[in-house]
Amino acid sequence: MENFDFKSKIESVNNPEILKNLLFQLFEKVENLESRLKPLSKENPMRGVQDKINRLDQIKHSITEISERMKRPYVITAELQAVKDVLDILAETGDCNSVILEGEPGTGKTQWAYSEVGQELQDGKDVSLIHVRVKDTMRASDLLYSIDDVRRLSDAQAKAVLPPDIRDEANFWKQKILNGDIKTDDAEYKIFRDKMNAVTELSEVGKDLEYINYVDLGPLGEAIYQSSLGKKVYLLIDEIEKGREELMTGMLDEIENLQFTIGETGTQIKGDKRNLRIIITTNTEDSDKIPSSFKRRSLYHFIEYPQRDDMAEIVKLNFSNIQENLLNYALDVFYAYHDNDELQKKPSTPELLAWIKVLLKTQNKIPDGVPHKEILLKYLDDQNIEIDLFVKDSQKIPEKSFNKLSRAEFKAFSGEPVYGLNSDINNPNEVAKFNDFFTALHNKGISYYTPEFSEYDEWDNDQGDYIKEKRLENEFQIISPGIEYLGEGYYIINNDKLDIMKDVLVSKFKVIEKKDFQIDSIISKSKDITKANIIWEENYYENVTINNDGIALLELEFQVL
Amino acid sequence: MRKTKILKVDEKKITPKLITIINDLKKKLDQLESEVVSLEQNKNN
Numbered sequence: 001m002e003n004f005d006f007k008s009k010i011e012s013v014n015n016p017e018i019l020k021n022l023l024f025q026l027f028e029k030v031e032n033l034e035s036r037l038k039p040l041s042k043e044n045p046m047r048g049v050q051d052k053i054n055r056l057d058q059i060k061h062s063i064t065e066i067s068e069r070m071k072r073p074y075v076i077t078a079e080l081q082a083v084k085d086v087l088d089i090l091a092e093t094g095d096c097n098s099v100i101l102e103g104e105p106g107t108g109k110t111q112w113a114y115s116e117v118g119q120e121l122q123d124g125k126d127v128s129l130i131h132v133r134v135k136d137t138m139r140a141s142d143l144l145y146s147i148d149d150v151r152r153l154s155d156a157q158a159k160a161v162l163p164p165d166i167r168d169e170a171n172f173w174k175q176k177i178l179n180g181d182i183k184t185d186d187a188e189y190k191i192f193r194d195k196m197n198a199v200t201e202l203s204e205v206g207k208d209l210e211y212i213n214y215v216d217l218g219p220l221g222e223a224i225y226q227s228s229l230g231k232k233v234y235l236l237i238d239e240i241e242k243g244r245e246e247l248m249t250g251m252l253d254e255i256e257n258l259q260f261t262i263g264e265t266g267t268q269i270k271g272d273k274r275n276l277r278i279i280i281t282t283n284t285e286d287s288d289k290i291p292s293s294f295k296r297r298s299l300y301h302f303i304e305y306p307q308r309d310d311m312a313e314i315v316k317l318n319f320s321n322i323q324e325n326l327l328n329y330a331l332d333v334f335y336a337y338h339d340n341d342e343l344q345k346k347p348s349t350p351e352l353l354a355w356i357k358v359l360l361k362t363q364n365k366i367p368d369g370v371p372h373k374e375i376l377l378k379y380l381d382d383q384n385i386e387i388d389l390f391v392k393d394s395q396k397i398p399e400k401s402f403n404k405l406s407r408a409e410f411k412a413f414s415g416e417p418v419y420g421l422n423s424d425i426n427n428p429n430e431v432a433k434f435n436d437f438f439t440a441l442h443n444k445g446i447s448y449y450t451p452e453f454s455e456y457d458e459w460d461n462d463q464g465d466y467i468k469e470k471r472l473e474n475e476f477q478i479i480s481p482g483i484e485y486l487g488e489g490y491y492i493i494n495n496d497k498l499d500i501m502k503d504v505l506v507s508k509f510k511v512i513e514k515k516d517f518q519i520d521s522i523i524s525k526s527k528d529i530t531k532a533n534i535i536w537e538e539n540y541y542e543n544v545t546i547n548n549d550g551i552a553l554l555e556l557e558f559q560v561l
Numbered sequence: 562m563r564k565t566k567i568l569k570v571d572e573k574k575i576t577p578k579l580i581t582i583i584n585d586l587k588k589k590l591d592q593l594e595s596e597v598v599s600l601e602q603n604k605n606n
Binding site: 018019022023025026029030033036037040049052055056059062063066114117128129148150151154174178 | 579580581582583584585586587589590593594596597599600601602603604
């Protein structure tokens with residue numbers, strides 16, 4: 001189990017005493033259970049014990065999350081608020097009730113769920129939050145339910161008047177299950193189980209021993225069950241990319257249909273889509289591990305990492321007294337590291353905030369170098385990487401440097417159908433021609449942001465006066481299952497959604513195998529990509545991206561096939 | 562580029578939900594404890 005510094009986490013919480021006390025109680029209980037489970041698991045790698053350790057670990061994780069949450073104000077972006085509104089509408093109509101949030105660590109994916117629940121409670125609604133932190137050992141069936149056979153056998157021995165031979169045999173099977181020698185669907189065990197059932201059914205305690213009393217619902221099972229009772233539930237499936245593919249495909253049906261059967265009792269549980277919201281988070285680096293069948297069934301939202309201006313706001317919300325020059329210094333250092341691809345682990349928002357907290361306490365002027373680097377950078381190798389803080393703005397690396405694949409390119413290389421949108425849609429002078437398209441989206445019930453513009457005065461030399469100009473504030477963006485926004489006007493669009501979009505698409509990415517094209521001349525070369533002019537099918541293409549495997553990517557004019 | 566608007570969530574709105582979440586966790590821990598008790602009994606038998 002990971003090292004978990006509970007006490008310091010809780011002590012630094014600055015919320016009301018009552019919350020702190022509650023957390024302390026939980027903390028003591030967790031510690032106590034941990035110390036009791038440890039000797040049990042050492043003696044015997046018992047299946048039942050491992051399950052309990054896993055559950056305890058999940059609870060611990062939730063407590064950390066809460067104490068983190070209590071340490072600083074939570075900031076939610078208008079963007080996420082909009083996603084939530086769309087999800088609510090789709091869930092009400094029964095169309096879709098899950099959303100995948102993708103983003104770097106520290107973009108607030110997890111905290112979003114907590115914050116949503118908070119707002120609903122404030123409105124007087126009865127809601128709950130079930131938080132699953134995905135691990136690679138998890139099986140889809142664990143998420144639904146498990147049967148505590150050991151407890152049932154013990155109860156049968158203690159409560160029922162069992163014939164001696166059955167009592168002894170119960171002991172035998174109990175040990176087998178505890179030792180992990182057999183699974184509870186073992187054929188021979190099942191025969192014994194039926195025999196014992198037959199005996200106990202005749203006795204007074206038969207009812208107590210019914211399987212339904214020994215069902216432990218897993219997080220997904222619990223969420224579906226609660227939704228069936230009319231209770232509103234948020235299920236947060238955190239860092240799903242850590243799970244194996246079987247886990248994801250294994251729970252696909254249950255997530256979509258909110259229905260499962262407990263085999264042992266024949267009980268069928270059918271949830272209510274309107275009451276359940278499923279929030280799935282994934283880190284950007286590993287998001288391609290999520291099967292596309294999974295993505296198709298969910299809303300999808302990519303949270304961009306906060307730009308410098310936004311980050312300055314976030315820092316100010318946390319440290320209202322911070323001086324402007326220290327803030328600028330801290331952001332210079334932070335982004336120099338954050339944008340450096342050589343790092344093994346880039347710092348993210350929590351590290352930045354922790355570092356600033358220390359700076360405020362220890363530094364009374366702007367430092368020359370980077371003190372307390374270890375807070376920002378977890379690896380020794382990373383700490384040895386020098387950053388140049390004093391380059392002029394004009395010399396800074398552009399936001400999207402050429403040695404990195406764009407998100408759209410990355411997805412296209414992985415075989416996703418990536419399309420480019422007509423950029424006129426974000427042009428204030430052209431946007432009017434898309435009105436029919438917006439109406440069509442509206443009629444089909446597809447949610448989107450309309451592009452938003454603001455007006456400003458610009459000096460016009462020819463006229464010798466100020467004229468009104470328009471500037472783009474919010475880009476057009478679709479929020480819908482089956483359409484995944486990649487930023488910069490690119491989308492992954494599933495085939496069934498192509499028809500609606502065809503009038504606004506202008507290009508599609510095409511992957512060209514090494515043997516099918518020739519390089520005419522190389523423009524630039526970096527660690528991961530080469531930019532070159534190439535010849536493919538007798539046509540000349542300029543400035544084409546080629547990856548390390550020698551595969552080229554063309555952005556071709558879109559034609560409906 | 563889209564400009565992200567930042568909204569600060571009201572702490573007062575968060576506190577009651579945290580209490581509920583903490584209470585839920587407490588219930589889960591209680592359940593876990595009763596299961597641990599039965600495991601310990603099993604071990605002793």
